[in-house]
Amino acid sequence: MAKYIAKRIGLAIVTIWAVATITFFLMNMVPGGPFLSEKAISPQATAALEAKYGLDKPLFQRYLTYIGDALHGDFGDSLKQRGRTVMDIIKMKFPVSARVGGLTVLVALTIGIPLGCIAALKRGKFLDSLISVVATCGIAVPSFVICTLLLYFFGVKLMLLPTVGLSSWKHFVMPVMALSFYPTAYIMRLMRSSMLDVLGQDYMRTAKAKGVSGFLILFKHALRNAILPVITYVGPMLAYTVTGSFVVEKIFTIPGLGGEFISAISGRDYTLIMGTTIFLATLIVIMNVVVDIVYKMVDPRIKLK
Amino acid sequence: MSEYLVDIKNERLSFFTPVGEVKALNDVSIHLREGEVLGIVGESGSGKSVTAYSLMGLTAHPGKLVGGSLMFNGHQIDQMSDKEMREIRGNEISIIFQDPMTSLNPVYTIGNQIMEAILLHTDKNKVQAKERAKELLELVGINEPLKRLKQYPHELSGGMRQRVMIAIALACEPKLLIADEPTTALDVTIQAQILELMMELKDKLGMAIIMITHDLGVVASMCERIAVMYAGKVVEYGTADDIFYNPKHQYTKGLIRSIPRIDTKEHERLIPIEGTPVDLLNPPKGCPFAPRCEECMKICLREMPPVTNFGRVHYTQCWLNQKEEMEKGAANE
Numbered sequence: 001m002a003k004y005i006a007k008r009i010g011l012a013i014v015t016i017w018a019v020a021t022i023t024f025f026l027m028n029m030v031p032g033g034p035f036l037s038e039k040a041i042s043p044q045a046t047a048a049l050e051a052k053y054g055l056d057k058p059l060f061q062r063y064l065t066y067i068g069d070a071l072h073g074d075f076g077d078s079l080k081q082r083g084r085t086v087m088d089i090i091k092m093k094f095p096v097s098a099r100v101g102g103l104t105v106l107v108a109l110t111i112g113i114p115l116g117c118i119a120a121l122k123r124g125k126f127l128d129s130l131i132s133v134v135a136t137c138g139i140a141v142p143s144f145v146i147c148t149l150l151l152y153f154f155g156v157k158l159m160l161l162p163t164v165g166l167s168s169w170k171h172f173v174m175p176v177m178a179l180s181f182y183p184t185a186y187i188m189r190l191m192r193s194s195m196l197d198v199l200g201q202d203y204m205r206t207a208k209a210k211g212v213s214g215f216l217i218l219f220k221h222a223l224r225n226a227i228l229p230v231i232t233y234v235g236p237m238l239a240y241t242v243t244g245s246f247v248v249e250k251i252f253t254i255p256g257l258g259g260e261f262i263s264a265i266s267g268r269d270y271t272l273i274m275g276t277t278i279f280l281a282t283l284i285v286i287m288n289v290v291v292d293i294v295y296k297m298v299d300p301r302i303k304l305k
Numbered sequence: 306m307s308e309y310l311v312d313i314k315n316e317r318l319s320f321f322t323p324v325g326e327v328k329a330l331n332d333v334s335i336h337l338r339e340g341e342v343l344g345i346v347g348e349s350g351s352g353k354s355v356t357a358y359s360l361m362g363l364t365a366h367p368g369k370l371v372g373g374s375l376m377f378n379g380h381q382i383d384q385m386s387d388k389e390m391r392e393i394r395g396n397e398i399s400i401i402f403q404d405p406m407t408s409l410n411p412v413y414t415i416g417n418q419i420m421e422a423i424l425l426h427t428d429k430n431k432v433q434a435k436e437r438a439k440e441l442l443e444l445v446g447i448n449e450p451l452k453r454l455k456q457y458p459h460e461l462s463g464g465m466r467q468r469v470m471i472a473i474a475l476a477c478e479p480k481l482l483i484a485d486e487p488t489t490a491l492d493v494t495i496q497a498q499i500l501e502l503m504m505e506l507k508d509k510l511g512m513a514i515i516m517i518t519h520d521l522g523v524v525a526s527m528c529e530r531i532a533v534m535y536a537g538k539v540v541e542y543g544t545a546d547d548i549f550y551n552p553k554h555q556y557t558k559g560l561i562r563s564i565p566r567i568d569t570k571e572h573e574r575l576i577p578i579e580g581t582p583v584d585l586l587n588p589p590k591g592c593p594f595a596p597r598c599e600e601c602m603k604i605c606l607r608e609m610p611p612v613t614n615f616g617r618v619h620y621t622q623c624w625l626n627q628k629e630e631m632e633k634g635a636a637n638e
Contacts, residue, residue, distance in 0.1 A: 202402060203407065203410040203411070210425065210473065211392065211426060225410070301457065
């Protein structure tokens, strides 16, 4: 196990380095720069700014400097948000997105798994069809549509829920609902198909032949086998969800990290692009290791090498 | 209390599929005393497994019992609720399935899976159940039982897993063990070992066995009574001697002719039964075997043959047998 984890950490470093390198060069290939704006800035001022942030140096030298600094934990200052380091921005905004995202994942799991199981058990019946229709809608309808509908009904018509900010639990309801629609629907479908597969397995018949009750057959014998695809999906999904969603954060005016990914790119805030990308990559890599370990705990046939 | 442990009378069972009613069992009657071994033989789809599963209340959806009575050890199986059935399953009736590779749950240890049935049906606590599980593994000839209890199915070979399945089946000392082609998925040497083990355990524990197989060799060596099934009917029933030395039904004769023999000449061909099994969605009016029967008569296609008895146990359902017996009876008078 220790050897496995050491190996995975080594691999993780290589992966993150590769992501950083590719992002660095791609982002510099995009035309434009951080100091272009509608207001004409004098060429001297632009040159001074570029010199200050080292943007006047050749690309490869900038790359080496960046990687060197990053290895020391210094991800630089934001080019657009004056006076803030990239780390400051992530430290300030990530907890906000993580709270909304974490709740979203919890909701998706607690609704998606049972509904998927029910759909599988009631295969072909009305309830199964109903769940399938809801799941298809959840996957097909984009989040901004859901956000708008929620805002219209709960915020404007019924005046039940606040529409801006995150200051009480009520504020969380709509963003979490909007965000969890897609993952809930996805988990439902995954769960349904893998549960159907497991229910047809010979060992389910063995359990029944032993006299095990329907409840135990489902929760002891079927669920543990059927949940594996869901685990695979939830790992990376968690990484994406806790880093926030641009659309949902914009619509509900949540000061989360999701908006930073997009605004960093549109503003050519090079250091922030690098910082947020490396942060997300690191989270995904960590979640993949966690998924592997959880997998091993659930299914003894899996060997971690 | 009837004299039989298992008494199935005129069982009719159909699968209600979207294309229509598939009559899987048509008037099946089978009985078995305590400690007896009954072999059920027949080709795929003849209703062997369906008969046995229905006795355990394990009929798969969309199968439904449409007629007849199923008695087991004084219980009216066909009238029992699911909850009452659960108390019998794994306790008084156990089953061993065909494929040991897929019949054990891959994510639980062997110990867990054996103890499950013990904990469910007896008052034993976990420690006692574990002790019992260890005894069972010893009983089915698995060495180092304490180590095996902690292992997962994928760590054992096919033969071992089938032994574990037998251990699970025997956990509560059932009165009846159903073996659904227990050796089909195993290689030949292991097959012999498993059959030997089953016979040994039968003598030790005194349980009755229903052996479902399409291997006539297996029934010949193990079974006292044999039921030959075809298209959801028992076409011939008798002792092993009746079936092998004095087969009456054309289908049984065909089956026995198609077994390779040790004294067959080198290039001699086996004699197959020509044709294909009937479509149970649209079963024929007459004898289901008639289209494949070499001795088929006009009446065979029109009407179901009645039961013809040859002595106390041996019977067939065949017009030819009926005709011969009547002629014999007429000659005697």
